Amino acid sequence: MFPDFTDLGMQKILPDTSFLHRWRDKIEAVIITHGHEDHIGAMPWVVPALDPETPIYSGGFAMQLIKRRMQEYSLWNESRFKTFKMNERFQLGPFECEPIRVTHSIPDCCGMILRSEHGNIVHTGDWKIDEDPVDGDHFDRNTFEAVSKEGVALFMSDSTNVLSPGRTLSETVVRDALIKRVMGHQGKGRIITTQFASNLHRLASVKAAADAAGRKICFIGMSLNTYLEAAQREGRAPIDPKDLVSQEDMDGMDPNQLLVVTTGSQAEPRAALSLASRGASPLLRLDPSDLILYSAKVIPGNDTRVIEMMNNISRLGPEIAMSRGENLHTSGHAYREELEEVMKLVKPQHFLPVHGEYAFLCAHAQLARDIGIRDTSVIRNGQYLGVAPKRNGKTISSGSMQLLGEAKLQMFYNDGGRGTGTSDEMALDERTTISTEGCVIADVAVMRPPQSPAQAAAQGQASTSGRRGAEAGDVPQRLHARVRVKTLAMWTDQGRLGQELCRAAEAAVMRLGPDASLLAVERVVEEGLIRECRAYNQRKPLVTVIAHDLNSRAAPAAYAEAIQRANARMAQSDAAARRGGGGGRRGGGSSRGRGASTMGGGPGLATPLPKELAQRRRQANPREKPDEAGGTTEYP
Known part of the structure; x- marks a missing residue:
């Protein structure tokens, strides 16, 4: 997880891997659904807790990011890290695994079907339904519908946006909004857009806007290059790195021919846009003629410092576009109507909401009950959900999943270097x-x-x-x-x-x-x-x-x-x-x-x-x- 303002000096919150270590002989594999930091960031601590023979699976793009991270910690092992392709089944102990394509705010995302003689489990990973994805990888409704005909004992689904009514916007809507905004600033000066570095779909939209306006793109922020290079190695790069304007050449260009993509949407103190707002960036100086496109969401907890950054930018004179009505951002997590649609497609016997605050999990469980899924469970980190013996050949659920107990887990904190420990150890x-x-x-x-x-x-x-x-x-x-x-x-x-x-x-x-x-x-x-x-x-x-x-x-x-x-x-x-x-x-x-x-x-x-x-x-x-x-x- 990411720390908040109370976790002073910390950069990561890590899971308690002692549980994994105790059960390492029972763990067949680790499956990574996508490459976001909250899904791969703890791997340097998780992998050493596992049996050395336990394999780690992911899609191609996520594996590029994992490889880079593991090499930083001298944990990369070519034979242990394995790549899968969508809908290609592979065996892991008693499970037959099948990755399913889902759409999200990062490329190459998947859910997972785990088939066994005791029943089928479906896990969505992080997802939304984008009806017109910019990379052409559509949400795989057909496979979700097909597995429902086999019978699904347990369905686990992302709960992040269960409180948001309706459906998420498609990335193509954001692309059109970016093009409109960029074209409206023609002849008026430079355009600077900030976004999450991992959102390569957004980079594709930015590229479309830059091409429409005849502008060149310049990256300011190391993480942008990290994700772009990983995508290029996997053949998924929306921009050829060779076409980017170097930071050294940026100042010599006509501002009307330049579109700058920068990090710092959450006003991180050392990020490029945050530094520029304070006049402290050696690479980016803001001018009154600039247009700032805020193509991201303000993560809860960052509100105060983001507003402070925007106030500083406004004092320097640039125009800022960041309102919801601008359609410059869309979530990567399904809204309520999408959650309901997929639940009705899968028709599970038992539902377990995952990925979200505890209140969101409870709301998602209630949504499942509202559409007729009688057996639901909500568990917190560390709790055991057990499965009783089957009552008949086709039924797993009907109350057979029960809370068995709770492991005593604690969070660990990392300060960005070698310092890792409990809250007491990190003082x-x-x-x-x-x-x-x-x-x-x-x-x-x-x-x-x-x-x-x-x-x-x-x-x-x-x-x-x-x-x-x-x-x-x-x-x-x-x-x-x-x-x-x-x-x-x-x-x-x-x-x-x-x-x-x-x-x-x-x-x-x-x-x-x-x-x-x-x-x-x-x-x-x-x-x-x-x-x-x-x-x-x-x-x-x-x-x-x-x-x-x-x-x-x-x-x-x-x-x-x-x-x-x-x-x-x-x-x-x-x-x-x-x-x-x-x-x-x-x-x-x-x-x-x-x-x-x-x-x-x-x-x-x-x-x-x-x-x-x-x-x-x-x-x-x-x-x-x-x-x-x-x-x-x-x-x-």
């Missing part, structure tokens, strides 16, 4: 946290109390230099720290957030005893930073703390300096509180017992200041101007 929750809450990284250099008599004497002298030297006699027995904080994807309040986080981290360290482990330091600092972020701007970022002991040579002097800074900050804090009228002491008690900010400094100050007191303290304690360019703060 999807952490990615989401970073994107919405931000990230804080803290480096904590821990300073422990000096141990030698000379160091202790020097430390004691330093600690008594402050206003409350007598009260701070326990300071040398606490930890201090030198903290550096880096914030990412967060509002920094012009650097103030980083400074407060550093204060909170140092205060957290000072609450620990002198023998506390680095692990304990990391834990309390993490908790302190999370509390401070919540108090400051209601965020709960991903926090990473790295604690280490300060270099032994520098530690004594640094520790003495830390004591002086702590005492000075306590003095400033108390003075600010008195000036603000907040009262640094409560009930006549010692100031060391008052609520103090975790951002503040003194030893033993554990609880946060009230919000208004913290604000007064910040106002009364001006700091150096923060660094506006970065989110890193080093606090002494």
Whole structure:
């Protein structure tokens, strides 16, 4: 499957192949009905899960795409990958298989008849009925009708467009609409069309429009060439690659003689049209005289970024044609009337809807019941549908297909490279946290109390230099720290957030005893930073703390300096509180017992200041101007 906006950084969602691996001795073959990415994209992960002798079958064009993909992953084996032709039967274990021609939005698509002594199964693959296909490969009604006379125990059919009434448009209607639009722009400038790269039928329509207008075609987008080259090797190319204008020669041509076909119909960030809309494409620059033909469908989930791309294009001046009334696109999946027609042709005993959202499967099952197919099932990924023994020689169904159980499957994610794993292994929750809450990284250099008599004497002298030297006699027995904080994807309040986080981290360290482990330091600092972020701007970022002991040579002097800074900050804090009228002491008690900010400094100050007191303290304690360019703060 394809990831959505919540699957940050992922490019593919892959099936759990452990089920296939457990049942590999039962699997006779893999049959690929066509070459779309959602049907062949997971093969580099599926094929290794199977028995090494299990064959993979497909039509010729799909096999060209599969071969390229398998070679990328060093999995191609000439003897294992086999090509079939339409209506030519072949044996796979107990099944006699017969491919049936169907029409779709990519060439060389098929359904499949699986005959066995226990009954016949018909699977449509992805399909529509195109009454006038541009490549001449018609939907094979005759074979569907013939197999119904043999008896069909189980029928499985594509459910993608079951909620769409009526019938799909023929690709010839789109071809005529493209020709009309292209001819209407004659003498006005360049024409740019965007579409799904795999839709070679659409390329044939674009070629017809370009020929009618006397324009040359230029491809911008690698995937367009990939599909065209595969089609040429199979003898199905609608355009001779030699007739294409190279990208280098495009700028030197008369715009009135050029038709550009580009990728990016779904506004993929790195696709050509998307880059051009932002003025970032090295190959395509949009001009006000251009006409943009949007010959595709906006896939649900991509709506926002497609509209943003179109807004950017409109600001640059080109005219855009993309409304449904333009007839510049047609679906490759059957609408409701087509689904009903084929079900009536096949007359199955049992119906199982496939390929679609769960709600679509349920609607398709209801359609089957409405036309008289009594026995239907709807199952989710991972569920087992079992077949009970035949009740008589001709009947498989009548309630004999039942849900047997469910396999515990999980989805796997691929980041476009070697990274593949579960949502936990790919850290999807952490990615989401970073994107919405931000990230804080803290480096904590821990300073422990000096141990030698000379160091202790020097430390004691330093600690008594402050206003409350007598009260701070326990300071040398606490930890201090030198903290550096880096914030990412967060509002920094012009650097103030980083400074407060550093204060909170140092205060957290000072609450620990002198023998506390680095692990304990990391834990309390993490908790302190999370509390401070919540108090400051209601965020709960991903926090990473790295604690280490300060270099032994520098530690004594640094520790003495830390004591002086702590005492000075306590003095400033108390003075600010008195000036603000907040009262640094409560009930006549010692100031060391008052609520103090975790951002503040003194030893033993554990609880946060009230919000208004913290604000007064910040106002009364001006700091150096923060660094506006970065989110890193080093606090002494």
